[in-house]
Amino acid sequence: MLWEKKGRQNTASTARAALEKAQQLGIRHLVVASNSGETAEKFLDEGFEVVCVSQHTGAGAPGENKMAPEKRRELQEKGVQVLTTTHLLAGVDRTLRLQFGGVYPAEIIAAALRILGQGVKVCVEIATMALDAGLVPYGEEIISIGGSGRGADTACVIVPAHSNDFFKTVVKEIICMPREK
Numbered sequence: 001m002l003w004e005k006k007g008r009q010n011t012a013s014t015a016r017a018a019l020e021k022a023q024q025l026g027i028r029h030l031v032v033a034s035n036s037g038e039t040a041e042k043f044l045d046e047g048f049e050v051v052c053v054s055q056h057t058g059a060g061a062p063g064e065n066k067m068a069p070e071k072r073r074e075l076q077e078k079g080v081q082v083l084t085t086t087h088l089l090a091g092v093d094r095t096l097r098l099q100f101g102g103v104y105p106a107e108i109i110a111a112a113l114r115i116l117g118q119g120v121k122v123c124v125e126i127a128t129m130a131l132d133a134g135l136v137p138y139g140e141e142i143i144s145i146g147g148s149g150r151g152a153d154t155a156c157v158i159v160p161a162h163s164n165d166f167f168k169t170v171v172k173e174i175i176c177m178p179r180e181k
Contacts, residue, residue, distance in 0.1 A: 142158055
């Protein structure tokens with residue numbers, strides 16, 4: 001499925017498409033990018049294991065976490081595992097670029113994935129982050145949901161690999177994504 005434009009207006013349709021594909025394939029684990037927790041809420045009470053991956057603390061401002069503590073508690077009370085950690089495809093490479101200039105390996109990988117769109121890059125990245133944290137099973141298909149900013153506009157079926165074996169990650173299907181990049 002292709003959405004005409006990228007952005008949060010596609011969140012509900014992306015959630016429906018991801019949930020339908022999960023049911024069709026018998027996939028139990030969903031990984032959702034969500035800083036506020038709002039997108040993750042679209043996947044509650046659907047009978048799936050949900051992992052919400054948020055930006056690392058300090059991504060917006062030093063010491064600041066974009067997800068309100070109340071929202072984090074609310075999601076966790078509803079069975080969602082919330083992962084807040086360093087971004088796989090940014091991390092130290094980004095600080096090297098900002099400090100010294102140049103382009104570094106993780107950022108090259110991120111740029112290559114963005115050829116298919118920001119949402120595909122996010123889906124691959126958060127799938128690996130969730131696997132590295134032990135929040136999804138190794139060697140199984142999951143559905144990863146991301147976006148091009150706020151909300152969700154992309155969903156993929158992925159068999160993630162650990163970050164130390166990243167290139168063994170397999171994107172089995174792109175369920176939906178925006179045509180606009």
